[in-house]
Amino acid sequence: MRFSPLLDELIKSLQVLPGVGPKSAQRMAFALLERQRAGGRKLAHVLSRSLDHIGHCRQCRTFTEEALCPLCANPKRAANGQLCIVESPADVVAIEQTGQYRGRYFVLMGHLSPLDGIGPEDLGLDRLADWLAAEVFEELILATNPTVEGEATAYFIADIARRQGVRVSRIAHGVPIGGELELVDGNTLSHSLMGRKAFAD
Template sequence: MQFSPLLEDLICKLQFLPGVGRKTAQRMAFSLLGQERSRGLDLAASMSAAMTGIQRCSCCRNYSDEPVCPICASAKRQDEKTLCVVENPSDVAIIEKTGLFQGVYFVLHGRISPLEGIGAEDIGLDQLERMLAAGSFKEVIVALNSSVEGNMTSFMIAKIAGNYGLNVTTPSRGIPVGSELDTMDEGTLSYSFTNRKNL
């Protein structure tokens, strides 16, 4: 089926969204056309505004509407002298949701991957080193995902932080709180037994 040029263009571009193939894009396009047109226009306007207005915070590299994000701009959060390094902006979102961490973040936007040609500077490790060298931090929490690349990146960050005599930690891994033992995969179970704690 050939759609009209405007419709075909919309269906094509909607596939830029993650997890959206041609069929879903068609359904989305017809749904937008079937609703009040002002809603589609609102969505388009918000998208434009976000694409042009959202930048990376010059301190932590997280997405921000301002040159410095509210977390980095907060004296209270800087006073904690704790830096949490994460892979993605969505990690900041989920950690903030716990309300437990009161320090500041550093967002890598990826992890080192020689196969994909992603090196230390692509994920801002030079900027991270300058921040640590400035000497305002006591502890660095490395909260990356435990893939091969994630672990490699964690070790590099630990090494950099070690150079400045900082305390380097990482969130504990093991059986999720509330999970049943018999639903665990072998990897997690082996790890949690090997790394058992005194009760």
């Protein structure tokens, strides 16, 4: 025993959270018991309700408590004919905030990672193939992260899409707006050079 049995159990349970070790869990438990009892009760309630009700959208796989997420349920989005592939629900929010995209999404909930045992089925790529076969899309936009795994995943999905005759594009990678050339890493800069476009007047 370190603390009382129930407090020990609380500290252990809090370590299920990513990035929370024994010390932070102890600090969290003390803070909740000492100053945040109302907030803690709310958290316990919302957490249990979320785990009971939040599942995946049956079309795009993002988190939602409905069968279809609001974006997939929107007929204007369906009429647009574009499909954007992202790794996480947070990427959907980031792209939505640009206001530049009016199509639908497919959320992989990760990327291909054979070493971690994450294969195409875990990313729902069989369902994506079915979707591309069942509906006519004008364009599939690959917006996976520009990491080794993200690129490999993008190549894999491009293959599936081309087999269905869908045009495939990849979001541009290069020097970030407001960034200084001097501070940008060489890899990004060489992408930026290779991806150069005719200068618009």
